[in-house]
Amino acid sequence: MIEVRDLTKRYGAERAVDRISFTVAPGEVLGFLGPNGAGKSTTMKVITGYLPPTEGTVLVDGLDVRRDALEIRRRIGYLPEHTPLYPDMPVSEYLAFVAAMRGIDASARASRTEAVVTRCGLADVLPKRIETLSKGYRQRVGLAQALIHDPEILVLDEPTTGLDPNQIVEIRELIRAIGREKTVILSTHILPEVQASCDRVLIIHRGRIVADGTPDDLQSRFSGLRRLSFGVRGPADRVAEVLSARTDLRIADVSDLDGETLFQLESDADTDARPLLFRLAVEEGWELTELHRDRANLEDVFRSLTSA
Template sequence: MIEVRELTKRYGSEVAVDRISFTVRSGEVLGFLGPNGAGKTTTMKVITCYLPPTEGTVLVDGLDVRHDSLAIRQKIGYLPENTPLYPDMVTYDYLEFMAAMRGLDGAARRRRLAEVIEVCGLGDVLTKRIDALSKGYRQRVGLAQAMVHDPPILILDEPTSGLDPNQIVEIRSLIKTLGREKTVILSTHILPEVQASCDRVLIIHRGRIVADGTPDELQSAHGGQRILFGVQAPEPEVRSALERVDGVRVEEARTESDGTLLLRLSADGQKDLRPELFRLVVERGWTLTELHRERVDLEEVFRQLTMN
């Protein structure tokens, strides 16, 4: 549905996006991640035809952003990070205006407005001016205007910004549902949101793609694992024994009030080390109180890839 080939975007001498290539399939929810200034928003603005590329090719449903801008815009619903709204308009009037701008009229317009109002939970604020709405409701209005023409592609920049926890869960569920029939690019700094909503993750840093894969693939490739290990045994003896377990490192250790030694271990790769640790406890005659494996989360993977 979207194909980016060797895309470069410069602002004068500054290279914002540096020869990146990727594709997004129909019905895929892509999480587009990167620190501030990495090139995310610039890339999305090129895809949505707000900015021309300096070099490279961007195709949207087979159409070239250089030559087919109007046709591409008709296929895209775009929610920028700072939602552009008319604050002096009433909510329903604004949505009706946006639907008309998108070419909807008559019964089709009324039907589609009813659908997005229901989906975005705007029924209680239809008669209120936009400048009287909370930030969360303004964000919902922005999402509704992006969806009002039922586009096959949605590009959402920080869609849950300003929402309360319940609203965030609702929007995550909506994005997941939309992804079954639409192509969605989701840019956010909230990494649990990516884990919950996205089929695939693209991480960009300093204008270049540094990772591309499912959340599980990225965690496996870059994350390693952590193990919470609790035993009732002398700390020097435990540390000495753990030195013989290949790949295990003691990250921190503390002694609980009941004398239990609680250690947080780390290890590279995805081999499950719990059976080996359990055998070690049995051989030494220690009392095991805790043995729990934690996968390194997506936030840690993101930090590893974007710190330099």
């Protein structure tokens, strides 16, 4: 569906994107992960036809951004970083403007607008001017304008930056719902976001792709460690002593909560230490309050790949 071929983008002498290639399959939710300035936004701007590529090209449904930028723009919904919107415009007027500029038939405009208003939960704020809205609502307006022409592809540049935790959850749910029917490319530098929303991750660093795979894939491939949470009620000193005596486990972190001690443990990727920990607790007579394997933790992968 989207094919990026040897894409290079230079700003003057600086290479923002350096010969990257990847494809995105229909229906996939792809996460771009990378530190600020890694080239995530630049890549997205080339895909959406905002910036022309310096070298290489991007194909969307077989169309080339160098030649068919207009047709590609029709198939893509785009939400740029920081959600730029016209602050003076009421929401309804803004959506009507985008619908008209996108050439949606006057007959279909009302139903399309209603569909995105319902989907993004904007019914209550339609008459309000955009500048009076909270950031969460502004983000929804941004998503609504990106969805108004019912595109197959959605490109979202840092869609949750600057939102409060509740708003982040709302927007993520919305993105996940959209991701069930559309191809989505989203960028972020927030790691849990990728795990929450994406089928596949591309880690970009200094304009190059340094990793490509599912979040779990990357975790096992790069970090070689497995993380466990182990919580017990018992003599914390004794527990620590027993655990640190073991060579196959390493204590990464210890915290106390109301008499319960929570250990963050690391083990080799190929061993499952959970049965062992359970037996230990039984033998020693500790009350087990928590025992689970943490979901793939991309933080290590990310840091090891992008700190160099």
